[in-house]
Amino acid sequence: MLIDFHSHFLPQIDDGSRSVEESVQILDKMAEGGVDKLIATPHFYCTEQSVDRFLEKRRAAYEKLEPMLKKEHPELGFGAEVLYDHSLVRYKQLPDLCIEGTSWLLLEMPYTDLDDKIISGVAEMADRGDVKLLIAHIERYLNFTSMKRLEQLMRLDVLGQINAKSLMSFTSKRRCMKLIEHGYVQVLGSDYHRIDRGDVTVDKGYAVITKNRKFDDFAEYAEENGRKILADKPLDSIV
């Protein structure tokens, strides 16, 4: 079972797909790549909208797309990519933004140095008991913060996701492999936004990783993790 935990294919809800037609093109690509399950994770910015408004918009975007869905398209699931903000740490409605049917939240870190205040905020969020954290595209933060800071974050009770596209270029691939080696990566996502942006489906990312003999069982490991996330079970790899 090939699962993609991070995508922006829903039409006209964020900076992802610009139309129903583009959403269908993205879903066609997912089907070509053999993706079985795809989680829609539109951006959620707590300073810009309420959770209720977001959920309403997400439902409306899906309803526009629904009549165009094909049987070969992956099964869809719904969540959000939630940008971290200190005000969210004890935010009551946070569980409403989790992947539906689970208590897993896809959390995007701010694009800044991950200072002590942010790290302790995420630690508190991970400890609150009603949400479990999957950190989005962890490779990206190394453009803004040190490896030491990222390690502090990933040693918390959290999981990590990397983008398939980051495995397509030499420098970012090296960075991703290092993060996998450290045990910080549990699943891949496509973070698919637009059809013409060079985004790639997760199968291509797994193919790059498993070509390395050291990680030839990574796809199975990630699949198992993915199944547990969808079943809302804890992962053994979480400390």
Ligand SMILES: [Fe+2]
């Ligand atoms: Fe994203």
